[in-house]
Amino acid sequence: MDFSSIGAVTYRALISLFTLFVVTKILGKKQVSELSVFDYVIGISIGNFAAEMTINTDSPEINGILAVILFGLVAYFVSFLTMKSVSLRRFFMGTPTIIIQQGQILRKNMRKVHLDMNDLLEECRIKGYFDISNIAYGIMEINGEMSFLPKSLYKPLTPLDMNLKPDKELFLANVIIDGKIMSKNLHLMHKDEKWLQKQLQMKGYKNIKKILLCTLDEKEKVTIYEDNDDVQVLDILE
Numbered sequence: 309m310d311f312s313s314i315g316a317v318t319y320r321a322l323i324s325l326f327t328l329f330v331v332t333k334i335l336g337k338k339q340v341s342e343l344s345v346f347d348y349v350i351g352i353s354i355g356n357f358a359a360e361m362t363i364n365t366d367s368p369e370i371n372g373i374l375a376v377i378l379f380g381l382v383a384y385f386v387s388f389l390t391m392k393s394v395s396l397r398r399f400f401m402g403t404p405t406i407i408i409q410q411g412q413i414l415r416k417n418m419r420k421v422h423l424d425m426n427d428l429l430e431e432c433r434i435k436g437y438f439d440i441s442n443i444a445y446g447i448m449e450i451n452g453e454m455s456f457l458p459k460s461l462y463k464p465l466t467p468l469d470m471n472l473k474p475d476k477e478l479f480l481a482n483v484i485i486d487g488k489i490m491s492k493n494l495h496l497m498h499k500d501e502k503w504l505q506k507q508l509q510m511k512g513y514k515n516i517k518k519i520l521l522c523t524l525d526e527k528e529k530v531t532i533y534e535d536n537d538d539v540q541v542l543d544i545l546e
Contacts, residue, residue: 323361323373354379401450408446411459421448432456484522487535497524508532 357375360367390397405421407414407428418428431454432440445457467474481493489501504522507530513519521533 404450404455405448406445407448407454408440408443408456411441411444413440423448428454480523480525482521483524483530484516484519484532486521487517487519489516494524497526499524499528504530 354376357379361371361373361376386396386400390400405417407417407421407423413428418424428446429440432438432443432446435454435456437443437456437458442458442462443456444459447455449455481490481497483490483494483497483499483504489504491501494501494504504524508514508516508519508522511530511532513532518535519532520535523531525531
């Protein structure tokens with residue numbers, strides 16, 4: 309085993325990781341969120357440079373560092389330009405594409421963005437639309453996400469529609485996750501484990517391991533989601 313080689317790779321890996329971290333901090337959250345095509349290309353390129361800098365010990369590490377910094381500067385410069393120019397924004401970031409228009413599925417636009425029917429149905433289900441006929445407009449955003457506008461008949465009522473004054477939104481804390489008590493979250497809600505155990509017993513839960521998720525709000529409302537492995541799942545999706 310060549311310990312000198314292992315040491316060199318470890319050293320270069322730490323340098324590449326630090327460089328990536330610094331450049332990503334400069335670029336901001338946009339680079340690590342859902343990406344546009346340009347952001348994706350930049351991210352892949354920077355990742356390749358970092359990997360090459362780590363593994364290829366024959367190449368000076370300064371080359372990899374300079375490459376990562378250069379691409380980071382290009383991404384920052386392009387981001388600045390796209391904030392100033394609509395045409396450049398369209399060129400580098402792209403534009404949204406209408407997939408469903410007035411309830412009609414636009415096959416031509418689906419082909420343009422390489423979206424097949426199964427992909428579209430999946431996106432609809434993810435957004436809560438199991439019946440595609442409820443959708444008036446569906447748009448693929450520049451980051452690949454789908455946005456949907458329901459038909460007027462299927463829009464949910466809001467308190468404003470019904471002239472109601474809603475209650476103030478309540479803070480919600482996860483106090484049990486995967487059968488484990490989140491002590492810090494529980495204490496932030498000014499409660500202790502003894503109080504929580506009493507609430508669980510009142511609801512008929514003796515084994516905390518059977519609880520997948522338990523939440524607690526500011527009005528001391530406890531909501532429990534069980535770990536139901538024995539539920540029969542409908543196998544109806546393509």
